[in-house]
Amino acid sequence: MDEATQAEAVREAVRACTERIEEERSYLTDLDSAIGDADHGANMTRGFSAAADRVEGLESDDPAELVKAVGMALLSEVGGASGPLYGGSIVAASGELEDGITAETSVAFAEAYLEKLKERGKASIGDKTMVDALVPAVHTYKKSIEVDGLAPVEALGKAVDAAERGVAFTVPIRASRGRASYLGWRSVGHQDPGATSTLLLLETLLSVASERLDGEVEVDAEAEGKPAESDTEAVEVED
């Protein structure tokens, strides 16, 4: 897959994520009202809208540069903890895509993203944060590609299932990081907003990846003999 095709895939993924976040704005706000400061929907909408504008306006076909621009926009514009968490992790991981987007670099991106997220948020599994959705997603994605030899789009499908279970896991546990931790035991029984937005973005990327792959299977088969489009979307998983 050439650089321009990868860049178009990244742009499409960013547009789709922006639309999905806008659609789910009040759902995210409701979740955050229950155990936080009720700004997750608004903050994410603002961040992704800025990211979409920046990516559209950027005259570059370098996927690493486009992905980095998404992270920079989220860092500057979100305003809440999701800014440094999503934005900072995307910026940190974007360097893994310097040689283009492949199954291998997408796994490296996912791992680098997860590492930065945990370092910046100082959160671990079981703290009732986005880490609870992301660890199962990243581990499943890596295992599906490196051990099971699945195509990236199939691996991404399994990662989405894993993230969904991670989100469900946040419901019955007590928050020990983030704003919800101020509620102590009253946080139990509520779904974590950050884990939820992580899942929404993964679902969106899977849907974009599946559609692009369906439409371009012949091109991929001719050009490289592997499902290159899905690689691109899988990388964007960690948005």
Place this chain on the structure above:
Amino acid sequence: MVGIVIVSHSEKAAEGIMEVATEMGGDARIEAVGGTEDGRIGTSPEPISRAIADAADGNGVVVLVDLGSAVMNAEIAIEEAELEEEVVLADAPVMEGALNAVVAAGAPNATVESVRMAAEDAQRVKKFG
């Protein structure tokens, strides 16, 4: 003089804390930064970077933060600061820490480390008893 930066989710809170702390040292190099650039509650890294640069005069800067995104965005601003001098985050309650920091920065032999330690001493402040 060691500079001090106060970061809060609220611009009013940051400026209010600066007002109270400045009473303890009128010549302190102190900057307040709060809220997002479009006036919402929250923080973002760029205004924190600018406040650090404004507070810096070659003797280092100690940054005090409230919570959540303020901590993380201050970390990012510090990591990206292109200054020769030392910039550190103090793990302290922001109001009491700012008071301690202003007092410590006024000492003749103050260093970034002495100001940070004074700010962090505020973790032990008791309001009564």
